[in-house]
Each structure stands twice: as structure tokens, then as C-alpha cells.
Amino acid sequence: MLVIGIAGTELNAQERDWLQHDACAGVILxxxxxxxxxxxxxxxxxxxxxxxxxxxxxxxxxxxxxxxFREGYSALxxxxxxxxxxxxxxxxxxxxxxEHAWLMASEVRASGVDLSFAPVVDLGRGNRxxxxxxxxxxxxxxxxxxxxxxxxxxxxxxxxxxxHFPGHGSVLEDTHFDDAVDSRxxxxxxxxxxxxxxxxxxxxxxxxxxxxxxxxxxAPEPAGYSKxxxxxxxxxxxxxxxxxxxxxxxxxxAFSAGGIKARIDAHLDAGCDVVLVCHPELVVESLAAVENRxxxxxxxxxxxxxxxxGWDSLLAEARYGHAxxxxxxxxx
Numbered sequence: 001m002l003v004i005g006i007a008g009t010e011l012n013a014q015e016r017d018w019l020q021h022d023a024c025a026g027v028i029l030x031x032x033x034x035x036x037x038x039x040x041x042x043x044x045x046x047x048x049x050x051x052x053x054x055x056x057x058x059x060x061x062x063x064x065x066x067x068x069f070r071e072g073y074s075a076l077x078x079x080x081x082x083x084x085x086x087x088x089x090x091x092x093x094x095x096x097x098x099e100h101a102w103l104m105a106s107e108v109r110a111s112g113v114d115l116s117f118a119p120v121v122d123l124g125r126g127n128r129x130x131x132x133x134x135x136x137x138x139x140x141x142x143x144x145x146x147x148x149x150x151x152x153x154x155x156x157x158x159x160x161x162x163x164h165f166p167g168h169g170s171v172l173e174d175t176h177f178d179d180a181v182d183s184r185x186x187x188x189x190x191x192x193x194x195x196x197x198x199x200x201x202x203x204x205x206x207x208x209x210x211x212x213x214x215x216x217x218x219a220p221e222p223a224g225y226s227k228x229x230x231x232x233x234x235x236x237x238x239x240x241x242x243x244x245x246x247x248x249x250x251x252x253x254a255f256s257a258g259g260i261k262a263r264i265d266a267h268l269d270a271g272c273d274v275v276l277v278c279h280p281e282l283v284v285e286s287l288a289a290v291e292n293r294x295x296x297x298x299x300x301x302x303x304x305x306x307x308x309x310g311w312d313s314l315l316a317e318a319r320y321g322h323a324x325x326x327x328x329x330x331x332x
Contacts, residue, residue, distance in 0.1 A: 026056030044112030101152025122169035167193025230271035
């Protein structure tokens with residue numbers, strides 16, 4: 001029900017206690033939690049050892065400016081680069097995007113981390129938070145990249161997460177800092193922003209992350225705590241049967257729901273399966289907020305990928321060096 005953030009590169013005693021809580025389904029890692037490849041692997045192992053049940057360990061390793069693990073990892077280009085290449089050579093662009101996905105997911109898995117929240121399938125239409133994280137402004141082009149990227153992640157043994165539903169790219173505001181309101185009609189959103197999500201669901205993406213954006217012509221509240229968006233449109237109309245994540249409840253645009261308990265209740269009541277509590281200072285209050293709720297952390301177990309993938313086996317794989325070379329030269 002909750003995926004939490006921790007403070008540093010090692011677990012402290014309080015964080016070990018948090019992992020004992022029935023509502024704790026996993027941990028999300030950030031740059032503050034990274035020192036080296038070996039340290040991330042050790043931290044991931046420590047998280048699993050400290051918890052009485054399987055934990056989903058996740059990260060945002062998109063590439064470009066959103067890449068939490070850097071030293072010792074491939075320098076992943078931002079998704080916008082693939083959109084530019086697509087204008088000259090669509091086939092090459094889609095092939096490289098698939099390799100980007102495989103490389104990203106393979107390195108994350110080699111670190112003992114289950115999931116990178118990717119791909120971003122928002123349209124590149126000037127949003128301050130999205131920017132070069134988007135493939136393109138054109139829905140059909142983003143849809144093609146979405147299929148390719150999901151294929152690449154699946155080839156590496158990682159589940160895919162489509163974000164940020166139903167589309168964060170067509171408003172200006174960055175929801176980390178401001179409320180965001182998209183006044184378009186549902187028909188317009190269906191014809192534009194939802195197109196890549198349809199493609200991703202058809203490609204069997206396992207998860208969706210919601211946007212903290214309000215679409216008042218569709219529902220009065222932001223999408224992340226809107227039954228209209230989650231139950232009626234995403235689940236029923238679009239047929240999505242996977243895991244629904246909230247975006248971080250510490251972001252400014254989530255404050256409209258009220259305090260910490262109100263935010264968590266609003267998201268869970270609307271149909272989110274998992275709420276992200278990325279800021280460690282919010283975790284104690286968040287765990288207390290779900291004390292009287294029916295708890296089910298098993299919803300994320302299908303996203304936890306176990307197996308032999310480690311750095312030694314990845315470095316020995318011919319595709320690894322080939323993918324690095326293709327990405328470094330193919331976008332020039």
C-alpha cells in the first residue's frame with residue numbers, strides 16, 4: 001500500500017522498523033541513496049533482509065536529467081533525443097529506444113533493484129516537469145515509442161510503468177511545486193494524451209503512475225485521487241488490470257487533498273493500489289494513517305523480478321557493450 005523513501009545510503013534503525021510495518025510494500029531510491037554500484041546492491045539486499053515480506057525496490061532511472069544512479073552506469077540520453085532522430089529515421093529511432101530500455105532495465109536489475117518507473121509517455125508539449133523526458137509532441141509517435149520501450153524493458157525482465165496518467169505534458173505547471181489544471185474535454189484528451197497509454201496497455205505494461213493534474217471537465221479532483229479516472233476510464237473503459245501507483249504525495253499538487261492521512265485516503269479510496277511516500281519525514285505519519293485500513297501489499301509481488309541477473313552476468317553479455325555503443329553513436 002505504501003512505497004517509502006529512506007534518508008541515506010544505508011538503512012538506519014528507524015527505517016528497519018518501518019519495513020516491519022504491514023503496509024510497507026517497498027522502497028523508492030533516489031540520488032541521496034546512491035554512492036556506487038556495490039553500495040546500491042548492498043542496500044537492496046539489506047532492505048530485503050530487514051523486511052518480513054517481499055519488498056518492491058524501485059527508482060526513477062529514465063535517462064537524461066532523471067537518472068538517479070550515474071557513476072558506473074551508462075549515461076542514458078533523454079527520451080527527447082529519440083524523437084528528434086525519428087524525424088530523420090523512424091526505424092533507427094525505435095530500435096535505439098528499445099535498446100535504451102533494455103540497457104536501463106538491465107543495469108537497474110543488476111543492482112538488485114526491481115523496477116524503474118518508466119517509460120514517460122506524456123506528450124512533449126512544454127510542461128516544466130516533463131520537458132526533454134518526453135519522446136515527442138505527437139501522440140502517434142509517442143505511442144510507437146511506448147510499444148518499443150515496453151518491449152525493451154520486458155526483454156530485460158523488468159515490468160513497465162506508464163506515466164503520468166492521463167497525461168501531464170499538456171499543462172505548463174510542474175506539480176512538484178504548483179497545482180496544475182488542464183481544462184480540456186475528455187474527448188480531446190482521448191484523442192491526444194491517452195493514445196500512448198492505450199498503446200502501452202496493449203503492449204502489456206504492468207503498471208501505471210497517476211498524475212497530480214486536475215481535469216475539471218472530467219472530474220473535479222486531480223487524477224490520482226479520482227475514481228472517474230482510475231475506475232471508470234483507466235480500469236473499465238481502457239481495460240487496464242495492472243498496478244496503479246500514485247505520484248509522490250509530498251509534491252505540492254497533492255496538498256489539495258489535505259494532510260497526509262487525507263492524501264493517502266483519497267488516493268486509496270479512488271483506486272490507487274500503492275501510494276508513494278518519497279520523503280522520509282512523511283513516513284511515520286503515513287504508516288499511522290493506514291493503521292485501520294485493510295492492508296494488501298501482495299499487489300506488487302508481480303512487479304518484483306528475481307533471478308540471476310547481476311553485474312558479472314550483465315558485463316559478460318555481448319548485447320551489453322553493443323547497446324552502449326549503439327546509444328553513444330546512434331543519436332549523434
